[in-house]
Amino acid sequence: MQVRTISVKDMLPFQRPREKFVALGPKQMAMEELLAILLRTGLKGQSSIDLAHTIIDSFTDGIRGLNHMTIDDLIKIKGVGMDKAVTICAAVELGRRLGELKITSTYEDFSQPYVIAQYVMERLRHETEEHVLAAMLTSRNKLIHIETISNGGLTSSLVEQRAVFRKAIACNAAAIILIHNHPSGDSRPSDDDIRVTKLFVSAGQFMGIPVLDHIVIGDGEFTSLSEIGKLS
Numbered sequence: 001m002q003v004r005t006i007s008v009k010d011m012l013p014f015q016r017p018r019e020k021f022v023a024l025g026p027k028q029m030a031m032e033e034l035l036a037i038l039l040r041t042g043l044k045g046q047s048s049i050d051l052a053h054t055i056i057d058s059f060t061d062g063i064r065g066l067n068h069m070t071i072d073d074l075i076k077i078k079g080v081g082m083d084k085a086v087t088i089c090a091a092v093e094l095g096r097r098l099g100e101l102k103i104t105s106t107y108e109d110f111s112q113p114y115v116i117a118q119y120v121m122e123r124l125r126h127e128t129e130e131h132v133l134a135a136m137l138t139s140r141n142k143l144i145h146i147e148t149i150s151n152g153g154l155t156s157s158l159v160e161q162r163a164v165f166r167k168a169i170a171c172n173a174a175a176i177i178l179i180h181n182h183p184s185g186d187s188r189p190s191d192d193d194i195r196v197t198k199l200f201v202s203a204g205q206f207m208g209i210p211v212l213d214h215i216v217i218g219d220g221e222f223t224s225l226s227e228i229g230k231l232s
Contacts, residue, residue, distance in 0.1 A: 113224035124181035136173035187218030
């Protein structure tokens with residue numbers, strides 16, 4: 001990989017990331033320029049923009065790799081210390097949470113599959129292992145919060161079923177929606193996903209806390225078991 005050696009201070013004012021951000025606004029910034037602003041400095045022989053390129057090049061999926069990078073992953077990259085790694089991870093998490101807040105302020109009915117999928121998409125689409133969540137809803141289908149149930153696929157374990165409904169009772173939820181991701185990016189439910197969902201639906205009927213849906217999250221796509229007629 002060719003090393004870019006021009007320093008930020010040697011750039012013309014309109015080329016410098018911070019000045020460009022102020023003059024033209026964030027929408028005119030390239031991704032590596034935004035990352036360079038977070039980095040603030042590079043390292044000897046490399047500008048902050050060079051370091052931003054190095055970070056992006058280290059991911060097999062490009063800039064999207066930031067979505068699943070941890071602090072430990074980032075500090076392995078030469079030039080990225082703890083301070084830079086924490087700043088990057090905090091910025092990614094802040095953006096994700098602001099996106100979730102925008103959805104909760106835009107929509108009231110969280111029983112709609114599209115709404116739930118939007119809310120959790122950026123949280124789950126880049127994960128490399130399966131995560132099982134449950135959306136806790138009020139009697140008017142407003143979101144109370146999202147509970148993490150387990151890391152790994154949804155199982156028919158009675159322990160897992162009890163955990164879901166125990167948390168629903170604790171927050172006075174009137175209904176729940178199950179959610180889990182497929183790291184493959186393909187949101188089509190497996191036969192086992194469908195089988196286990198039906199067990200949870202039956203348990204919900206018994207508990208008086210209906211399972212309204214099960215949303216499977218892929219990479220930029222989702223499948224609602226309710227919409228495809230596989231909920232019960």
